[in-house]
Amino acid sequence: MVALVIGAIAGCNSPETSPPAEATLPPAEVILQMVYAEVEALDLCDGFLQPEVAQADSQVLVMGDRALVEISCALAAYQVVYAYAVYQPDGLVQPLSLDVFYPDDAGEFGRSSEATVGGLADFDPEQGRLTIFSKARGLGDCGSLADYRWSGGELQLETFRYQSCSATAEDFVDPADYPQIYP
Numbered sequence: 309m310v311a312l313v314i315g316a317i318a319g320c321n322s323p324e325t326s327p328p329a330e331a332t333l334p335p336a337e338v339i340l341q342m343v344y345a346e347v348e349a350l351d352l353c354d355g356f357l358q359p360e361v362a363q364a365d366s367q368v369l370v371m372g373d374r375a376l377v378e379i380s381c382a383l384a385a386y387q388v389v390y391a392y393a394v395y396q397p398d399g400l401v402q403p404l405s406l407d408v409f410y411p412d413d414a415g416e417f418g419r420s421s422e423a424t425v426g427g428l429a430d431f432d433p434e435q436g437r438l439t440i441f442s443k444a445r446g447l448g449d450c451g452s453l454a455d456y457r458w459s460g461g462e463l464q465l466e467t468f469r470y471q472s473c474s475a476t477a478e479d480f481v482d483p484a485d486y487p488q489i490y491p
Contacts, residue, residue: 332397333370333373333374333375333395333397336367336368336370336375339368339375339377339395340366340367340368340377342395342399342401343366343377343379343393343395343401344362344363344366346401347362347379350393350401350403351403351423352379352381352391352393352403352423353379353381353382353389353391353423353424354381354391354422354423354424356381356382356389356424357381357382358381358382358383361380361381361382361383361388362379362380362381364380365380365388366378366379366380368395369431369433371433371436371458371460372460373397374394374395374396374397374460374461375394375395376392376393376394376395376431376458376463377392377393377394377395377401378390378392378429378431379391379392379393381424384426385446386443386446386448387426387427387428387442387443388426388427388428388429389424389425389426390424390425390426390427390429390440391403391404391423391424392404392406392438392463394461394462402461403423404462404463405421405422405423406421406422406425406440406454406456406463406465407419407420407421407422407465407468408420408421408422408425408452408454408465408468409452409468409470409489409490411470411472415472417470417489417490419490425440425442425454426442427440427441427442427443427451427452428440428441428442428443436457436458437455437456437457437458437466438455438456438457438458438463439453439454439455439456440452440453440454440456441453441483442454444471444472444473445473447480448480448483449471449473449480449481450471450472450473450474451470451471451473451483451486452468452469452470452471452483452486453467453468453469453470453483453484453486454467454468454469455467455468465490466491467488467490467491468488468489468490469483469484469486469487469488469489470486470487470489471483471486471487
């Protein structure tokens with residue numbers, strides 16, 4: 309249906325009124341519908357899809373000739389599970405992975421690339437910066453804080469901070485003060 313509407317609109321342009329050859333993106337609502345149509349086929353939410361959450365809370369962030377799509381896949385106990393994709397000018401939806409670090413039993417950190425991340429996300433379009441605070445427990449006294457930079461086609465990890473949970477809740481530490489794991 310959306311493709312028919314876009315095709316009909318495009319067909320109304322005569323050669324004198326055709327838009328410039330430069331690609332333009334459809335409205336955010338259209339992009340979201342196109343991405344929703346691909347969520348399961350591309351497994352964007354890695355099995356965590358709650359359609360009612362995705363429809364209500366996902367957003368499109370236009371970044372130049374592309375759109376960064378933030379899909380709110382599901383609600384967890386105290387945070388959201390997100391997936392990210394890039395909507396290309398040609399209509400292609402490219403899933404993104406985000407780099408994170410996890411400690412092993414010995415306390416050594418290993419880097420991993422994940423299709424989904426749980427946390428509280430904030431995107432600053434002027435800076436092209438995505439910040440995700442992932443709580444390890446509801447109190448929010450431990451977990452991770454990751455900063456990613458939009459590179460024009462992907463989200464590149466800039467910093468990763470991690471605070472392990474203790475057996476007892478200690479004084480609250482601001483996530484910006486967690487020990488830096490990367491770089």
